[in-house]
Every structure is written in structure tokens, then in C-alpha cells.
Amino acid sequence: MNKKTLALAQVAAISVFMLGAPSAHAYRVFVSNEKENTISVIDSEKLEVIHTIKTGNRPRGIIMANEGKWVIVCASDDNTMQVFDAKTYEYVKDLPSGPDPELPILHTSGNPLYVSNEDDNLVTVVDIFKGTVLLDVPVGVEPEGMGISPDGKVLVNTSETTNMAHFIDTSTLKTTENVLVDNRPRVAQFTPDGKQVWVSAEIGGSVSIIDVATHKVSNKIKFEIAGITADAIQPMGVRITKDGKKAFVALGPANRVAVIDTATQKVEKYLLVGQRVWNLGFTPDEKLLFTTNGTSNDVSVIDVENLKVVKSIKVGRYPWGVVSAPF
Amino acid sequence: MAYHAGQVVRLARAFRVLVRAGLWSALFALLAAGAALPKAMGEETEPAAAEAPAAVADNAVPAADVQRIPILLAREIREDRLPPLSLLDIPPPDDGVAGAKLAIADNNTTGKFLNQEFSLDIVQSAKADELVAEVKRRVDEGLAFIVVDAAAPTILAIADAIKDREAVVFNASAPDENLREEDCRVNVKHTAPSRYMLTDALAQYLAWKQWRRWFLVVGPAPEDTAFADALKRAASRFGHKIVEERAFAYDPGSRRSDGGFEQIQQQIPGFTQKVPDYQVAVVSDEGDLFGDYFPYRTWDARPVVGTAGLYATSWHPAVELWGGTQFQNRFKRLAGRNMRPLDYNVWMAVRSVGEAATRKKTNDPKELIPYLQSPEFELAAFKGQKLTYRSWNGQLRQPILLVTAKIHVTLSPQPGFLHQFTELDTLGVDKPETKCKAFPK
Numbered sequence: 074m075n076k077k078t079l080a081l082a083q084v085a086a087i088s089v090f091m092l093g094a095p096s097a098h099a100y101r102v103f104v105s106n107e108k109e110n111t112i113s114v115i116d117s118e119k120l121e122v123i124h125t126i127k128t129g130n131r132p133r134g135i136i137m138a139n140e141g142k143w144v145i146v147c148a149s150d151d152n153t154m155q156v157f158d159a160k161t162y163e164y165v166k167d168l169p170s171g172p173d174p175e176l177p178i179l180h181t182s183g184n185p186l187y188v189s190n191e192d193d194n195l196v197t198v199v200d201i202f203k204g205t206v207l208l209d210v211p212v213g214v215e216p217e218g219m220g221i222s223p224d225g226k227v228l229v230n231t232s233e234t235t236n237m238a239h240f241i242d243t244s245t246l247k248t249t250e251n252v253l254v255d256n257r258p259r260v261a262q263f264t265p266d267g268k269q270v271w272v273s274a275e276i277g278g279s280v281s282i283i284d285v286a287t288h289k290v291s292n293k294i295k296f297e298i299a300g301i302t303a304d305a306i307q308p309m310g311v312r313i314t315k316d317g318k319k320a321f322v323a324l325g326p327a328n329r330v331a332v333i334d335t336a337t338q339k340v341e342k343y344l345l346v347g348q349r350v351w352n353l354g355f356t357p358d359e360k361l362l363f364t365t366n367g368t369s370n371d372v373s374v375i376d377v378e379n380l381k382v383v384k385s386i387k388v389g390r391y392p393w394g395v396v397s398a399p400f
Numbered sequence: 401m402a403y404h405a406g407q408v409v410r411l412a413r414a415f416r417v418l419v420r421a422g423l424w425s426a427l428f429a430l431l432a433a434g435a436a437l438p439k440a441m442g443e444e445t446e447p448a449a450a451e452a453p454a455a456v457a458d459n460a461v462p463a464a465d466v467q468r469i470p471i472l473l474a475r476e477i478r479e480d481r482l483p484p485l486s487l488l489d490i491p492p493p494d495d496g497v498a499g500a501k502l503a504i505a506d507n508n509t510t511g512k513f514l515n516q517e518f519s520l521d522i523v524q525s526a527k528a529d530e531l532v533a534e535v536k537r538r539v540d541e542g543l544a545f546i547v548v549d550a551a552a553p554t555i556l557a558i559a560d561a562i563k564d565r566e567a568v569v570f571n572a573s574a575p576d577e578n579l580r581e582e583d584c585r586v587n588v589k590h591t592a593p594s595r596y597m598l599t600d601a602l603a604q605y606l607a608w609k610q611w612r613r614w615f616l617v618v619g620p621a622p623e624d625t626a627f628a629d630a631l632k633r634a635a636s637r638f639g640h641k642i643v644e645e646r647a648f649a650y651d652p653g654s655r656r657s658d659g660g661f662e663q664i665q666q667q668i669p670g671f672t673q674k675v676p677d678y679q680v681a682v683v684s685d686e687g688d689l690f691g692d693y694f695p696y697r698t699w700d701a702r703p704v705v706g707t708a709g710l711y712a713t714s715w716h717p718a719v720e721l722w723g724g725t726q727f728q729n730r731f732k733r734l735a736g737r738n739m740r741p742l743d744y745n746v747w748m749a750v751r752s753v754g755e756a757a758t759r760k761k762t763n764d765p766k767e768l769i770p771y772l773q774s775p776e777f778e779l780a781a782f783k784g785q786k787l788t789y790r791s792w793n794g795q796l797r798q799p800i801l802l803v804t805a806k807i808h809v810t811l812s813p814q815p816g817f818l819h820q821f822t823e824l825d826t827l828g829v830d831k832p833e834t835k836c837k838a839f840p841k
Contacts, residue, residue: 253758276778307785
């Protein structure tokens with residue numbers, strides 16, 4: 074190694090050190106690969122894939138459960154959900170769902186789990202410990218996005234073809250409101266104060282902000298990127314920081330993540346990531362945001378504080394969902 | 401409403417049966433009245449079966465002041481059509497109808513949350529004038545939304561018969577350019593792609609492949625000439641060269657006889673001999689009378705495209721892109737067969753009405769029809785982007801699939817064919833070129 078490359082290597086090492094947190098804050102990042110039937114496990118400090126878990130067919134929605142001990146993934150084409158041990162990566166058990174489960178979400182108390190079944194116009198409520206179905210809640214055509222209010226009282230499900238956000242009371246499991254949003258709604262995300270739900274609409278090209286108290290759409294955020302036609306701007310994944318100040322929205326084939334100031338509800342910045350960026354996931358300390366890039370088979374890593382894309386990591390084919398947990 | 405456990409499970413089963421059957425109105429009645437299951441449910445009213453899943457929560461909206469939106473599907477039975485070459489391509493009797501039923505079910509799933517109820521009526525006839533008269537009669541009675549599966553002259557006749565009424569016709573079948581151009585009507589929308597859209601989609605892909613030297617084979621039917629004309633326009637638009645054009649004279653004879661391939665195996669190589677150097681054989685045979693004889697039989701080893709081999713279409717039963725899997729599954733559960741392009745075109749028409757009614761929250765055609773044409777209208781139809789109606793001729797903009805019999809190969813517009821407004825307008829006649837004058841500028 075000559076001097077120059079050594080110097081470069083040192084710079085690289087320093088920058089990695091600065092960006093990666095100390096080992097106490099290293100996380101495992103789990104990425105479901107829809108067309109490869111695997112989960113890639115990434116070390117958030119090394120920023121490399123450290124393990125690959127074999128899953129059932131067409132793994133999509135992925136969450137942590139059982140106090141971070143479990144990874145639950147929807148094996149959509151097997152019409153089931155699978156539980157893996159988050160530390161040993163061993164298969165634990167299957168959980169029941171309806172046909173074509175897509176996106177699970179846990180109640181804030183950790184149980185039950187609510188899962189949208191894309192092929193059956195139902196949201197299924199599942200006890201994750203007993204492995205039983207508690208109830209099916211009828212919603213619109215192609216249920217998709219799932220959001221839960223911080224107090225656990227309200228579940229929001231979006232239906233892709235009915236174009237609505239369905240508000241479900243988690244105590245009665247009845248829909249209380251059905252709010253029309255733009256075409257093909259995907260992800261529903263509550264703000265940390267529980268006052269708003271942000272719903273992305275893939276075909277509509279917008280994010281609707283629904284006021285939870287009135288069930289009215291208070292604002293619609295649209296996106297404009299020079300050199301990219303409106304058709305290619307397809308909002309999908311939405312994540313909001315715990316302090317409620319910044320929202321990140323994945324824009325699909327526009328290959329960008331929009332950074333939105335939640336106070337002004339204006340786009341601050343567009344970050345260039347991989348192709349057809351789909352879902353987003355923070356590390357628990359919110360220092361890093363991972364994006365799944367469907368057609369470039371990688372994840373982009375965003376430094377949240379500096380709003381910079383710091384790395385892309387090759388994962389499996391058609392990465393879909395992402396979630397992380399401490400080692 | 402309160403049910404004991406057995407009732408709830410039976411209700412869940414009834415719910416599924418009704419959903420499958422598209423019987424939403426029955427479902428409303430059932431849920432709203434809180435009634436026991438009707439006897440008509442037959443065996444489905446048997447005690448709960450083991451496979452019945454958990455109960456379904458009751459989310460029905462009270463059936464007060466329902467906005468009813470009837471939609472008519474008018475079908476012209478065309479008896480002059482010859483059967484297709486392949487047994488696989490014989491149209492099912494409910495071609496298009498099943499697409500309408502699925503769209504009605506989809507509309508009603510949304511409608512039940514908004515107190516809107518969509519219904520389908522079907523009229524069909526082999527006599528165009530009877531069909532026109534029946535549609536007119538119903539429009540006179542207040543019907544506003546008509547989806548038509550018919551030949552181009554019949555579509556025009558229907559449009560003209562109801563031209564002063566508050567009604568709109570959706571052309572789900574005819575690809576004829578004149579319907580969108582010199583013979584366009586302000587009360588007609590087209591969910592079927594035009595021939596120019598189909599041939600532009602093909603020509604873009606062949607340009608991307610750099611298969612620029614074409615050998616054009618044209619059948620004897622007038623539609624074959626029309627499709628060939630569209631191919632020639634696309635060739636000059638996208639820089640292709642037609643090195644030779646040959647007319648394929650064809651006498652169908654008996655199409656379901658035992659044997660016959662022996663002669664075809666002799667005939668096609670002979671017909672395709674001594675063509676100047678070409679890269680791709682482009683066949684124009686809309687009636688599917690001979691085109692499928694060409695792949696693997698040409699004198700030179702060349703791919704076949706056009707109406708056989710690789711062809712352009714609005715839909716294909718193997719498409720799984722953009723949520724297509726669930727859409728295909730829903731259709732198959734309802735119809736017991738694969739979704740065909742006509743089903744898809746009809747689905748888009750019926751869903752357009754549903755989408756407009758959802759957004760405008762009304763069943764008033766005076767509001768809905770102008771909204772369909774407005775820039776605010778957008779339809780999600782499993783093509784990865786929103787679809788809109790062209791303001792200058794009512795044609796639905798849409799990506800076009802290029803497919804083989806089994807699977808899609810690509811989707812046009814191809815990357816790199818740019819447009820100042822939307823790349824979808826690189827397919828078909830664009831605003832500056834249109835001859836249509838019926839629409840307000």
C-alpha cells in the first residue's frame with residue numbers, strides 16, 4: 074500500500090467511525106428480498122451484510138416483535154407469516170394470516186398483530202403468542218398500509234384500489250371512518266403526537282395528511298423534481314422522526330427520498346438513492362435511515378443528521394421491507 | 401346488530417359467497433337488516449364448516465339515501481368472426497362481461513363506504529340497429545354510462561343516437577383510428593388502445609432492439625390493411641425500414657379439420673423465401689387467421705412480431721407487475737378463467753365511472769362526465785402509473801404491453817422516448833397531430 078492509498082484508507086476509516094456509532098449502538102438491519110425469498114441481515118456499524126435468512130415465498134412486510142426477540146415477515150405467496158429469532162436467525166414458527174399478507178403492524182402493547190391481506194379485502198388480527206386469528210375486519214379492495222396511533226387506540230389501514238384510509242377502533246375492531254385519499258394509497262404513518270396520519274399515494278403522486286380529530290385531509294404534499302416527469306414520482310414508504318420534526322418519503326421510480334419539514338409541510342431536500350425506492354426504516358437511535366431499492370437490488374443508507382446518502386449495500390433481489398433492532 | 405357465534409361464522413361464509421358473486425346489494429340488505437341468511441343461499445347455510453376462518457366484523461353502512469349508479473354493457477355479437485387458429489384463443493362467452501362484473505364489485509367495495517351502489521345491466525344483439533335502439537331507449541329513461549363492445553360503425557351509431565343526452569359511451573373494443581380522429585365524438589371515450597398506440601409501442605421496442613429492417617406480411621381483411629397502415633406510420637416515426645411487403649392471400653376453409661399442418665409447413669417457408677435481408681418479420685393479421693403459422697416456419701431464422709409472435713396489447717393474463725397478481729387473482733375467482741384484454745378494457749371503463757363517483761361523491765352524470773375528461777381525473781389500473789383521458793379525443797392514455805402468448809416481454813413507452821408532457825403521449829396520435837375537432841380546445 075503506498076502512502077496515498079494509506080491516507081485515503083485512514084480518511085475512510087475516520088469517516089466510517091464518525092458516521093457509525095460506537096459498538097453499543099450497532100444494530101441488526103433486516104431487509105426482506107421479495108424475489109429471492111430471503112432476509113438480508115446488515116450490521117449497521119460495518120454497513121455490510123452479515124447473514125442471509127431463507128424465508129418462505131415472496132417475503133414483504135417485516136417487523137420486530139416480542140421485545141425485539143423476533144423478526145416477523147409476511148411470506149405473501151405462502152399465505153402465512155413467519156417468525157425468526159432475531160439473534161440466532163433460526164425459524165421459530167408460522168403465524169396465520171389471510172390470503173397474501175402484505176404488511177403487519179403490532180399493537181403498541183406488543184400484541185396483537187394486525188396484518189393487511191392484499192388478496193382478500195380483510196385486515197386479520199392475530200395473537201402472536203398463541204398463533205391464533207382473533208378476527209377479520211373487512212376493509213377496501215387490496216388492503217395495504219398499516220399505521221397505529223401512539224396510544225394504540227386507532228389502527229389505520231389503506232386500501233390500494235378503494236383509495237381510502239380506513240380508521241379502525243382497536244377496542245371494538247370496527248371501522249369508524251373511511252377517508253378518501255389519492256390513488257393507490259400505500260403507507261400510513263402516524264405523527265408521534267398522534268394528531269396526524271400521513272398517507273402516501275403511489276399513483277396519485279401525493280402524501281395526504283389526515284387530521285385525526287376531524288378525519289379531514291388537512292394538506293396534500295406534492296413533489297416536483299427537475300428532469301423527472303410527474304408519472305415517475307410515486308410516493309411509497311413514509312417515516313417520521315420521533316421528535317416529529319422531519320418526515321422522509323420514498324418516491325419509487327423517481328429514485329429519490331424526499332425530506333420534509335413537518336412544521337411547514339414543505340420538501341426541504343431530495344436525496345438520490347437506488348432505483349424504485351420502496352420502504353424506509355430508521356435504526357432505533359434514528360442516526361441512520363435505510364431505504365430498500367427494488368430494482369437496483371440494494372439498500373441506500375442515509376445519514377439522518379446530515380441528510381446525506383453515505384453508502385449503498387447490495388442485498389438480495391427486489392428488496393422490499395426493512396426493520397432494525399439492537400444486537 | 402348482535403349475532404351468536406354460529407350466525408357470525410355463517411355470515412362470514414355468506415359474505416364471501418356474496419363478494420364472489422358480486423351481489424353487493426344482497427349483502428347490504430343482509431347486513432343492514434340484520435336478518436337471518438336467506439334460503440336462497442342453499443348449501444352455504446349449512447352449519448359452520450371447519451375451514452371457515454375467524455368471524456368478520458360488521459362494518460356495513462346503513463342503507464339510507466344510497467346513490468345508485470347503473471352502468472350498461474352493450475355487446476354486439478359478431479357472428480361473421482372466424483374462430484381463431486388456436487383452441488386456446490377461442491373467446492369465452494362472457495368475454496368483457498366478467499371484466500365489468502369485477503369492476504362493479506370493486507366499485508361497490510368503495511361504494512359501501514360512501515353509500516354508493518353500482519349495478520350492471522347487459523344488452524346484446526347481433527343486429528346493430530336493435531342494439532342502438534335499445535341503448536337509446538335506456539338512455540331516454542335516464543341511463544348515463546354505457547360501455548360498448550362492438551364494431552366501430554355501431555359505436556358511432558350509438559354515440560350519435562344519444563348525442564343530446566347526459567350520457568357517455570366507453571369504447572372498450574374498437575382500435576379504429578377514425579373513431580379517435582376524423583370521426584371522433586365528444587360523448588365517446590376509448591379505453592381500448594388505438595392501432596397507432598399498439599404499433600407505436602411495438603416500433604419503440606424494435607427501435608430499442610435495433611431491429612430496424614422489417615419484412616411486412618399483410619392479410620386480406622380490411623383490418624389487416626388498417627393495422628399495416630399503422631405499422632407503416634410507426635416505422636417512419638421511429639426510423640424503421642420496410643424492406644419488403646407481401647400480401648398473404650388466405651382461404652380459411654375448414655379450420656377444425658384433423659391435420660393440415662403438413663401443408664402449412666410447406667407453405668410458409670415458400671411464402672417467406674427470397675426476402676431482401678431483414679431482421680424481423682412483421683405480420684398484420686388482426687383476425688388471427690394465419691399469423692400464428694409464421695413463428696418457426698419462416699424461410700430465414702427470424703423473429704415474428706406484429707399480431708403474432710410478439711404482439712402489443714392492453715392486458716395479458718400473466719402480468720404480475722404493480723399489484724397485478726391480486727387483480728388477476730380476484731378476476732380468476734370471479735370468472736373462473738384468465739382475464740383477457742377485452743375484460744380489462746371494460747374493467748377500466750366501469751372503474752372510470754366508479755373513480756369519478758368516488759371523487760365527486762355524487763351519481764349525477766352532469767358532474768361526473770365532465771370530471772372524467774378533466775385533468776384532475778386519474779385512474780389506477782395496474783400499469784404502474786395513473787391513466788388519464790386525452791383532452792383532445794377522449795382516448796385513455798396507457799402503457800402498452802408487448803407480450804408473447806405466455807408472458808410479457810416489455811412495456812412501452814420505452815426508456816428514452818421522451819415527451820414534454822407525458823411519455824404516454826409518444827404512443828398514438830399526439831395533440832398537435834390530431835384531426836379530432838369535436839372536443840373543446
